Amino acid sequence: MYDKSNQQIDKLATFSDTPAPSVTRILYTDNDVAARSFIRELMESAQLTVREDAIGNIFGRWEGSEPSQGVVASGSHTDAIPYAGKYDGVVGVVGAVEAIKALRRAGFQPKRSLEAIMFTSEEPTRFGLSCIGSRVMAGDPRVAVSLANAVDEDNVTFTLAANRAGYDEAGDNLQSVAVGNETYAAFVELHIEQGPLLEEQGVSIGIVTAIAGPASLGVEFAGGGGHAGAVLMHLRNDAGLAAAELALAVERHVLESGSQDTVGTTGTVKLYPGAINSIPRNAQLGIDIRDIDGSRRDAVVERVRATAHEIAARRGVVLQNFTVVNQDPPAQSTDFVIEALKEASEELGLGHKMMISRAYHDSLFMARIAPTAMIFIPCYRGYSHRPDEHATLEDMANGVRVLALTLSKLSSNWQAPLE
Amino acid sequence: MYDKSNQQIDKLATFSDTPAPSVTRILYTDNDVAARSFIRELMESAQLTVREDAIGNIFGRWEGSEPSQGVVASGSHTDAIPYAGKYDGVVGVVGAVEAIKALRRAGFQPKRSLEAIMFTSEEPTRFGLSCIGSRVMAGDPRVAVSLANAVDEDNVTFTLAANRAGYDEAGDNLQSVAVGNETYAAFVELHIEQGPLLEEQGVSIGIVTAIAGPASLGVEFAGGGGHAGAVLMHLRNDAGLAAAELALAVERHVLESGSQDTVGTTGTVKLYPGAINSIPRNAQLGIDIRDIDGSRRDAVVERVRATAHEIAARRGVVLQNFTVVNQDPPAQSTDFVIEALKEASEELGLGHKMMISRAYHDSLFMARIAPTAMIFIPCYRGYSHRPDEHATLEDMANGVRVLALTLSKLSSNWQAPLE
Ligand SMILES: [Mn+2]
Ligand SMILES: [Mn+2]
Ligand SMILES: [Mn+2]
Ligand SMILES: [Mn+2]
Structure with missing residues (x-):
């Protein structure tokens, strides 16, 4: 199982504008489009129902027995700044699919639907605006104006770039991307720490309680x-x-x-x-x-x-x-999601610590529309946005196990409507 | 005559990688290659015998009655840094051809041969090295090593770039470009001042006595x-x-x-x-x-x-x-060339002043192998390397007249070998 997610991470790293070991994958470029196909196939092979919105956020859903209840979701991004590494973002997309597959293999039956998400352009590389996908989903009031005025360094507009990548409605239909507060019952993002603390202290799991703005x-x-x-x-x-x-x-x-x-x-x-x-x-x-x-x-x-x-x-x-x-204002994680992560870590016998995230993530915006928390796993020397960014197979496997168990808890933990 | 040189300058400005009024023409790019064809045609239509060396210096010669004597030459460059203007360099290439044409029309018969030169890559834009053409002609001792190691920002070597532009021998045959001290009896470069003094003081002609290094x-x-x-x-x-x-x-x-x-x-x-x-x-x-x-x-x-x-x-x-x-060390102009320029200005009734050039020019290197001086003409506010760089038709015409008269003096002024 975890060997396989490593293979997927290596495969994704080949969709890059710069030579290995560096990874450069910029929004709506050919390599970004290729990575998107790869993620859709990954979700389909995990028997998830795949949907893509007007700007290319990709959703793979496993419908639960109570599909009218809020969805429990997990995901991250696959875009990479110039000369970056293989793990930032990618671990949380591949990991979400792997966690859902593990639950299915284990015979789990979701009540709330489970969903893996790949967000469009968490990195601000091309248009100067970060977390485009989650920002639009969260209905950020200024994002429509920002994107309408955004051009890349070749003066290509956001809309034209999206159209060229096959997203014909990206310009006209931004409001269709927004999701209300009712859609998601919880959101959990798995991510490398991008700082040195977990590795230095020999702790497997970081539970993020706040994200710097x-x-x-x-x-x-x-x-x-x-x-x-x-x-x-x-x-x-x-x-x-x-x-x-x-x-x-x-x-x-x-x-x-x-x-x-x-x-x-x-x-x-x-x-x-x-x-x-x-x-x-x-x-x-x-x-x-x-x-x-x-x-x-x-x-x-x-x-x-x-x-x-x-x-x-x-x-x-x-x-x-x-x-x-x-x-953007900083975000606070939600107590019951933190609690579920803590229980899962303890049940799996994995050391964990509460921490803040100095880097931002799609969770910063998902926290506006869903109870949210994050899982951090150690990364080599805290390096990130560098070709030598690295997370071990074992640490990734631990992160996926905590994620899977947490998703199962959150999926089951729903209140039948009062009658 | 001078309307025509303005048309030629406007035509050259269309060979640009950036929109008008800016001009961007980088060594061995398509637009540089197009400009080279244009210059060769210009020389041919002036009945000059055209020759190109291994790195693309272009020579148009009018053979004199004493072809074994040193040649009197004039020229400059046509490459332009990103977002530059129409006049830097171009005035001295088009002007050299125009001056020779004017002499022919006037019935002048050269003793020493006259030659118009377009130098390759005066600007250091692509490979970080300035005055490549004149530097190699002058036999700069370090230039071969510099060019052998030179790569542009896409890691294309000088040799490969030259080959792609049709200069197949640029890498192997650099020494064929060098000319000895005997070839040129004198060199005069016509150029816009690139500073504000002539315009401010209302002086038509600057005679350059030294070039900053x-x-x-x-x-x-x-x-x-x-x-x-x-x-x-x-x-x-x-x-x-x-x-x-x-x-x-x-x-x-x-x-x-x-x-x-x-x-x-x-x-x-x-x-x-x-x-x-x-x-x-x-x-x-x-x-x-x-x-x-x-x-x-x-x-x-x-x-x-x-x-x-x-x-x-x-x-x-x-x-x-x-x-x-x-x-590079600064260069001093040669007295007898300065003297010829002074006489020509006076005979044409044009105000002139002695000045130094803070900008470098191909003359910095031609001065190593030939008695050299330069003619400056006023340019608008001293602007250069900007899209609004400008020289008036009248000032260019004055520069070409001084150049033509000076070339005729230098061509005639040779000593028959002692017997
Ligand atoms: Mn990042
Ligand atoms: Mn990230
Ligand atoms: Mn220049
Ligand atoms: Mn120049």
């Missing part, structure tokens, strides 16, 4: 540009140097927050024209700031905004854009 | 990377922030030189993996430092190098690469 900023400076030889230093207004100062200011303002739970990153910098002998005329930054305390994070965002204005004024460049792409 | 650096920092949410700030070694510090240090060290003739630019920064939610694991910078004083410039290069080491040590990143791609 991410804020993503898009910033653009514009200056005069010009020839790198011909324009004297005092006549320059170099957009690239404004960007360099802002990246360093992000680090400084994050450290000033005083809490180690505040983190901030300038992950992308693009200079135009981007030639060694040309002064950057335009610089675009992608900045990510997170905290488990939403207001402390938002204070850092505002300090970064003020510094961006100060840099622009001092350097004579224009702050062309300072967009808060998203500023 | 450029140094180009390739720098790479490598750090641990990791997930932008999961890795705490004190555990990071962010290669992107090391790059940001170095870009600001380049500016600082240049300003410390104390001379306004020292300039420095970080024109390219590339972050890997380049995702908003990933800590940069790798950062590559392209840095350009220039001065008319070679040793003052080299002192700045060494300060930048020391700071790169200091940043790497302090931030716990690895300084993976610090390559001086080129560090």
Whole structure:
């Protein structure tokens, strides 16, 4: 069983835009489309009823004996940022299908229906917006506007990219993707920790009680540009140097927050024209700031905004854009789901600990429409978003066992309607 | 006549990878190849004998009555950095052909042969090395090694790129491109100023007496990377922030030189993996430092190098690469060529001034194998390497007239061998 899920993870890793061991799988590219086919086949071979919504969230359902009751679901994503690894997201999609298969093999009969989900584009790589699939499902009020305006770096719109990948209704029919609060009775996501604690402490299972809220900023400076030889230093207004100062200011303002739970990153910098002998005329930054305390994070965002204005004024460049792409509140897990995970770990004799997730996940949005919690499993040195990201077969198997047992508890645990 | 050269400049501008008014024409791409055909046709229609060397320098010769004497040549480049303008380089190629045509129309009979030249890749865009054509012609001792190791950002080698563009011998036969000190009796390059002085002072003709020497650096920092949410700030070694510090240090060290003739630019920064939610694991910078004083410039290069080491040590990143791609000495123009330009300007009643070129040109290398000087013409606000780069028809016509008269003087001014 678990060898098989390893084979599936290896197979998924071959759908990549960059050479092994790195994995790059960007929303609606050929490799993303190929991974989607693979996941649908995986669900079908597990005898699940497969459905895909207008933006490509994929659902594989095992109907329970009480199909009118809220569904118990588990899932994650399969997209991967450039030069990432094999496990982030993938473990939670393959693991959900494996857990359901294990229950079927064990003769389990679900009351509530069970569902495995592959969410569309948890990573913000292509359109700058994270968790597109779960965000739209959760009915995020701003997401329709964000997606209507979203273009990738080749100026391809979200709608066109979706259409090219075969999702003809992605543009017109976003509201069909949203699910209400009634659909899901519970949601559990299995994921690698992406931090070092479980491995360091030799604990098999992390039970996530809260997820830090991410804020993503898009910033653009514009200056005069010009020839790198011909324009004297005092006549320059170099957009690239404004960007360099802002990246360093992000680090400084994050450290000033005083809490180690505040983190901030300038992950992308693009200079135009981007030639060694040309002064950057335009610089675009992608900045990510997170905290488990939403207001402390938002204070850092505002300090970064003020510094961006100060840099622009001092350097004579224009702050062309300072967009808060998203500023999502942190999420809290639901007690009864945490409780089910705890019981399952104990019944299986697996050590577990309560922890927070500093990385965000589709669970951040599923928590808005369903009682939610997450399972973390150890990963090598806490590495993630790197080619050497790794989880052992044993740790994955433990995660799938806890997930299966938890799903069975949640599926059975329903109240017959009062009469 | 001059309307025609404007048409030719407009036509060349259509061979571009980016939309008008910007021009992007990168070495050995389809648009570069198309521009080359256009230039060969232009030379042929001017009744010049066209020859191309192994790396695509294009020569159009009008044989003189004393063909064994050194040739008098003029030319420039037609490649353009991303999102550049129509005039940089192009004026000097189209202008050289126009000047020769004007002499022929005027009934001039050359003694020394006259030659128009289009140099391959003056801009360093694709392979990081500037003035490839003139550098190889001048027999630069390090150029063969540089080109043998050069790859573009898609890891295509110089040789493969040349082969794909139809230059089958570019890799094996570099030495066939070199010309000795005997070939050229004089070289004159017509070029837009790329600075504001001629326009501001209302002077038609700049006579260039010296060209600042450029140094180009390739720098790479490598750090641990990791997930932008999961890795705490004190555990990071962010290669992107090391790059940001170095870009600001380049500016600082240049300003410390104390001379306004020292300039420095970080024109390219590339972050890997380049995702908003990933800590940069790798950062590559392209840095350009220039001065008319070679040793003052080299002192700045060494300060930048020391700071790169200091940043790497302090931030716990690895300084993976610090390559001086080129560090060319400044060039001085030759008196008798300057004198010919001065006489020609005066005879045509055009105001002129002596000036230095802060931008480099193919003349920097031609000066190693030929008595050389340059003609500058005004350009709008000194703008260059920008889509709004502009030179007026009148200023171009003046430049071509001075060039034609100068070429005629230099062609006639030869000494019969002593007997
Ligand atoms: Mn991820
Ligand atoms: Mn993930
Ligand atoms: Mn140029
Ligand atoms: Mn030029």
